[in-house]
Amino acid sequence: xxQNKAWTxxxxxxxxxxxxxxxxxxxxxxxPKEGEVLVKSLWLSLDPYMRxxxxxxxxxxxxxxxxxxMTGETAGEVVESRHPRFKPGDTVTAPAGWQLYGCVKGEMLxxxxxxxxxxxxxxxxxxxxxxxxxxxxxEIGAPKPGETVVVSAASGAVGMVVGQLAxxxxxxxxxxxxxxxxxxxxxxxGFDACVDYKSGDLYVxxxxxxxxxxxxxxxxxxxxxxxxxxxxxxxxxxIIVCGLISDYNSTESYGVKMFRSILVNRIKVQxxxxxxxxERYPEANQALLELVAAGKLKxxxxxxxxxxxxxxxxxxxxxxENFGKQLVKLA
Amino acid sequence: xxQNKAWTxxxxxxxxxxxxxxxxxxxxxxxPKEGEVLVKSLWLSLDPYMRxxxxxxxxxxxxxxxxxxMTGETAGEVVESRHPRFKPGDTVTAPAGWQLYGCVKGEMLxxxxxxxxxxxxxxxxxxxxxxxxxxxxxEIGAPKPGETVVVSAASGAVGMVVGQLAxxxxxxxxxxxxxxxxxxxxxxxGFDACVDYKSGDLYVxxxxxxxxxxxxxxxxxxxxxxxxxxxxxxxxxxIIVCGLISDYNSTESYGVKMFRSILVNRIKVQxxxxxxxxERYPEANQALLELVAAGKLKxxxxxxxxxxxxxxxxxxxxxxENFGKQLVKLA
Numbered sequence: 001x002x003q004n005k006a007w008t009x010x011x012x013x014x015x016x017x018x019x020x021x022x023x024x025x026x027x028x029x030x031x032p033k034e035g036e037v038l039v040k041s042l043w044l045s046l047d048p049y050m051r052x053x054x055x056x057x058x059x060x061x062x063x064x065x066x067x068x069x070m071t072g073e074t075a076g077e078v079v080e081s082r083h084p085r086f087k088p089g090d091t092v093t094a095p096a097g098w099q100l101y102g103c104v105k106g107e108m109l110x111x112x113x114x115x116x117x118x119x120x121x122x123x124x125x126x127x128x129x130x131x132x133x134x135x136x137x138x139e140i141g142a143p144k145p146g147e148t149v150v151v152s153a154a155s156g157a158v159g160m161v162v163g164q165l166a167x168x169x170x171x172x173x174x175x176x177x178x179x180x181x182x183x184x185x186x187x188x189x190g191f192d193a194c195v196d197y198k199s200g201d202l203y204v205x206x207x208x209x210x211x212x213x214x215x216x217x218x219x220x221x222x223x224x225x226x227x228x229x230x231x232x233x234x235x236x237x238x239i240i241v242c243g244l245i246s247d248y249n250s251t252e253s254y255g256v257k258m259f260r261s262i263l264v265n266r267i268k269v270q271x272x273x274x275x276x277x278x279e280r281y282p283e284a285n286q287a288l289l290e291l292v293a294a295g296k297l298k299x300x301x302x303x304x305x306x307x308x309x310x311x312x313x314x315x316x317x318x319x320x321e322n323f324g325k326q327l328v329k330l331a
Numbered sequence: 332x333x334q335n336k337a338w339t340x341x342x343x344x345x346x347x348x349x350x351x352x353x354x355x356x357x358x359x360x361x362x363p364k365e366g367e368v369l370v371k372s373l374w375l376s377l378d379p380y381m382r383x384x385x386x387x388x389x390x391x392x393x394x395x396x397x398x399x400x401m402t403g404e405t406a407g408e409v410v411e412s413r414h415p416r417f418k419p420g421d422t423v424t425a426p427a428g429w430q431l432y433g434c435v436k437g438e439m440l441x442x443x444x445x446x447x448x449x450x451x452x453x454x455x456x457x458x459x460x461x462x463x464x465x466x467x468x469x470e471i472g473a474p475k476p477g478e479t480v481v482v483s484a485a486s487g488a489v490g491m492v493v494g495q496l497a498x499x500x501x502x503x504x505x506x507x508x509x510x511x512x513x514x515x516x517x518x519x520x521g522f523d524a525c526v527d528y529k530s531g532d533l534y535v536x537x538x539x540x541x542x543x544x545x546x547x548x549x550x551x552x553x554x555x556x557x558x559x560x561x562x563x564x565x566x567x568x569x570i571i572v573c574g575l576i577s578d579y580n581s582t583e584s585y586g587v588k589m590f591r592s593i594l595v596n597r598i599k600v601q602x603x604x605x606x607x608x609x610e611r612y613p614e615a616n617q618a619l620l621e622l623v624a625a626g627k628l629k630x631x632x633x634x635x636x637x638x639x640x641x642x643x644x645x646x647x648x649x650x651x652e653n654f655g656k657q658l659v660k661l662a
Contacts (some may be wrong), residue, residue: 222590226590243594253588253590254588254590255585255586256588257585257587259557259584259587260553263602263603264602266601266603266604267602268599268601269599271596271598271599
């Protein structure tokens, strides 16, 4: 039986997450029960939503409890199967958490084809972040060709896909990212422009980059950037509220001052979570895989080596220190 | 030629509206040009949207300019017609402004049947406020029977109709109003409950009045009441942003702190203006007239006598001093 390592929740963060909120434990890998599969995880995905799990506040789903293994999506290989649909060697994505080995019910696994794209992509542009971009943009944003789409955290896991999808659908696309290096990268993905929120006057820069105003805003960050966008939204425009990362670590919420723009411009603002389109995942998976195969969906990964680095990786992600989809390479 | 009196805009208010922002002028009534109709106005409607017209900020439509007659909807009689569809004696509603006599293009007039309901109702529950309630609730709120609908400014022109429509459509309906007298009245309209925002803890009172949370919130006021509602909204609930009257007179906008609820609860928040459903007005007019005829849509009016009182009436309306649909009786 191989040895397992797992990060468990030691305490709830008050404000910013710290490494001391987690505790690494070692034990023999567990054995699958009937209907379960033992997965050896090769990649762990780190995502902003994880901050919400480290809280006793109401959120999408139940949070992690003290002593529990921290939740997270992994990509890996089946080691042992007690489920009829899986056999050892299958490549899968699984909600196996921050650990090297996890037992997961067969129904919770997704089989993925590592010959069509790198395995890690199934945690990013071909996984939850990619599907989030696809359904949020298509179903809530519903951009028409020629419209202007703005996305914040544009070099992040979701933002990269949002922008390239919007380009593929005929829109003018403007990203928002922090720092010259990220902005240069975002432009290299084919965005028409990328504005650095850390430099200069964001309102002035965005106004210049969006001469016809903004029809669709894909919101990942919240805070003052949201207020700035509300000043630039067009009549009957749409805002997809996918994330508000600037608020996640705050003990006090930012007060949105330009709410009045929603009234004046008859904006539709809608919160989303990708689970709401679960029955349509195959549609998104196929569309995204086709774009990757055609070279029209480029994707950058930010890789940390070793499970030990997972807490530091999440902390950095929540501060915007990552550059591209944040992953931890486990083996 | 009869003598006309008209309120013109003397200055833009900075913050709260004052009487000195308006100037009363007298002149002979104008003569209609080809295609126009001279209307003698009997009733003038005062509405919160008028605050937006007294501003050089971007809003729905162009604001009033200095020296121009203040805009407003009136109900009255045709005195002289140079339009083929109208003749003297016809009862109409018209965007004739704050004056006794106005020339209006025939296309801008709506013929109304004063034998089926009091003429003034066509400025209220059978007019713009009624249609605003109807389309906002039906198209954005889309309440299902058994759901909980909350409406602020519940004793106001729009709020009264929202609540009674929602009751007619099988919902639990909770109003928010200021003071015991207004709340008693709102309950007498058939609302299941009405909460006094001026007394006690609004969150606690609303939570008690909405044991299953809130599915649809029809927003007329904004400010801290909006933040309180955001704490009570259910998963996949809807907020119709019809008005934000608490902000209209402020020089600094209120900061909405609970924006995160839109994400966590996947709320749809949408701004509206009734003009967007212009081609469907007959549908709303008929539905509302049927409810009035059946005694299922009761309506309270707050009547000021004489054009001279119009500025004071608007100032009071913006402070929530009116009780029911605010009108000025002109003759």
